Amino acid sequence: MPPKVAGALARYRIAAFIVGYALIVLCIAIVLRYGFGVDQAVAIWGPIHGVLYIGYVLLAFDLAYKDRWSLVGTLGVLLAGVIPGVSFVAERIVHRKVVARQKV
Template sequence: MNKLFGTYKVLAYVVGVLLLVGTICSLFKYLLPEGNALQSFGETMTPLWVAHGWVFIIYVIVAFLLTQKARWTIPEFLLMMIAGLVPGLIFWVERRVADRIAPLLIDA
């Protein structure tokens, strides 16, 4: 379970960073005037959402496997899934998961 948790942790941070950066770039793209340098930058970063989507799918699979091994409930799994869709939330959820799984890793 140590490798699975390590993989989850890395994926959580990658998904979180991609989501934050993507959100900021989208704000630049849609809220700033057309032709502005930051607006153009936001527009060129659109493929970032594709990367977030693919990494998020892998994150969902790893999170599911982790919750199955830890024998957690479906609401706990759903919280992990929602965290990958709300900017910033994933960092708080990852910390909670780490705190809850630490005793299980010591026993393993």
Template sequence: MIQAFRILGWLEGASFLILLFVAMPIKYMAGNPAVVKTMGPIHGFLFVGYVLFANFLAGELNWSGKTRIKAFFAAVLPFGTFWFEKKYLKNEAVAEKA
């Protein structure tokens, strides 16, 4: 289950970075909103999925309220999901395999 959340986190983080650093510059510098119209809904779907999965996983793994809030906050920061995965999910993944 943690592995699925890690994958979702990577997908959500990558879609956010593509939206911020590729789609938005194309929209505003080149005047072409097509990439934003494509990536926006994809990122939105992944974002909602990440937040819902984080909430579910927090209950399953008995995360503290502080860790749960950090997981939610990571979803709105560029590179946040990558940081959260590295800082909080490494130990959880090791414990799940044992």
């Protein structure tokens, strides 16, 4: 695997885990807001998650560009960052395919 792809993959994997956990925390914050009236939870965590997701998108695009992913594969990985828990699954699939030098 070319070094530039390896570096991009390492950064993407970290971002995928961070965004995955951040999205779970956001879901908990939403439950706190609508279930228990704690509006501050989403007010504080929502923007934090937004910034983290933007970082995820940028790092996913970086890896997609360097590894020459298909448009469908790239969009699928970006979508995985907005569904709770799916970023963990997508990270495993991406890691396996990139290491095996298969197209995403």
